[in-house]
Amino acid sequence: MNNSTIVSRAPAHVPRFVRFPRLYRPADDTWLLTDAVLDEVANSERTLTVLELCAGTGYIAVSAARAGADVTALDINPRAVTNTRFNAFLNRGRVTAAVADVRDLPSLPRFDLIVANPPYVPSAAEDPQTGAALAYNGGADGRALIDPVCERAADLLTPGGSLLLVQSEVNDVDRTCDLLRRTGVVPSVVMQRSIPFGPLMSARSAILESRGLIGSGQCTERISVIRGLLPAESDSGVDQLGTGATSDDFPVDQESSR
Numbered sequence: 615m616n617n618s619t620i621v622s623r624a625p626a627h628v629p630r631f632v633r634f635p636r637l638y639r640p641a642d643d644t645w646l647l648t649d650a651v652l653d654e655v656a657n658s659e660r661t662l663t664v665l666e667l668c669a670g671t672g673y674i675a676v677s678a679a680r681a682g683a684d685v686t687a688l689d690i691n692p693r694a695v696t697n698t699r700f701n702a703f704l705n706r707g708r709v710t711a712a713v714a715d716v717r718d719l720p721s722l723p724r725f726d727l728i729v730a731n732p733p734y735v736p737s738a739a740e741d742p743q744t745g746a747a748l749a750y751n752g753g754a755d756g757r758a759l760i761d762p763v764c765e766r767a768a769d770l771l772t773p774g775g776s777l778l779l780v781q782s783e784v785n786d787v788d789r790t791c792d793l794l795r796r797t798g799v800v801p802s803v804v805m806q807r808s809i810p811f812g813p814l815m816s817a818r819s820a821i822l823e824s825r826g827l828i829g830s831g832q833c834t835e836r837i838s839v840i841r842g843l844l845p846a847e848s849d850s851g852v853d854q855l856g857t858g859a860t861s862d863d864f865p866v867d868q869e870s871s872r
């Protein structure tokens with residue numbers, strides 16, 4: 615394909631990976647979440663049904679499909695849906711991909727696992743919400759998409775199923791946990807990593823500091839994978855903090871990095 619970017623050092627999860635222009639370049643948050651998803655798939659004795667919201671290039675969806683899950687991937691951007699289908703085809707992973715807005719989801723069946731790496735960089739009202747910006751601008755506190763994912767999770771999960779969501783400390787992890795608890799979903803932080811600010815976070819650091827979202831001179835952020843368990847009747851939540859994630863170093867570009 616002429617107008618696509620082939621990432622030179624794709625991690626082993628997705629051996630043949632293509633990213634269409636102006637889509638989110640898989641980064642530390644993608645890989646941390648992928649590791650959490652693959653743990654969940656590997657620890658299940660049966661084929662899991664997985665719903666990925668905000669799928670982008672389909673990196674996570676294809677990884678899960680390659681690991682044996684039955685995956686549905688949704689994104690608001692039609693180019694992301696095409697890119698997901700293309701990566702699924704290249705890697706012989708079966709993924710059903712479709713356009714959908716997390717804030718207004720169509721009627722869906724329940725899934726064993728819901729996965730999301732939503733846009734979460736705090737943005738201003740005048741910042742764009744189209745094109746490449748769709749991948750990162752998350753509203754004033756970065757929660758414009760985190761909240762709808764949390765609010766819908768309980769309705770979309772099978773009893774005993776779980777949500778895996780990645781976000782930054784900048785977006786308030788406790789708030790996510792509180793929101794999940796209110797809907798009967800039991801939260802726990804299962805993976806964390808501290809990463810340096812990308813170009814976008816660096817460019818916005820003065821504004822973020824003035825809003826009290828980061829500390830003075832802060833230039834790193836902790837990203838967390840939050841697991842939300844919808845208890846089956848006999849289940850209870852388990853807290854754990856894992857550190858088994860791996861990271862690779864894709865080159866950074868302004869258009870698609872946080």
Ligand SMILES: C[S@@+](CC[C@H](N)C(=O)[O-])C[C@H]1O[C@@H](n2cnc3c(N)ncnc32)[C@H](O)[C@@H]1O
Nearest residue numbers: 638644668669670689690691715716731748749
């Ligand atoms: C940070 S990227 C994550 C991409 C991919 N899952 C990953 O981890 O590399 C966020 C994705 O959310 C999508 N998105 C933004 N707003 C959305 C919405 N309202 N509904 C569904 N998807 C949305 C963007 O198009 C983008 O592909």
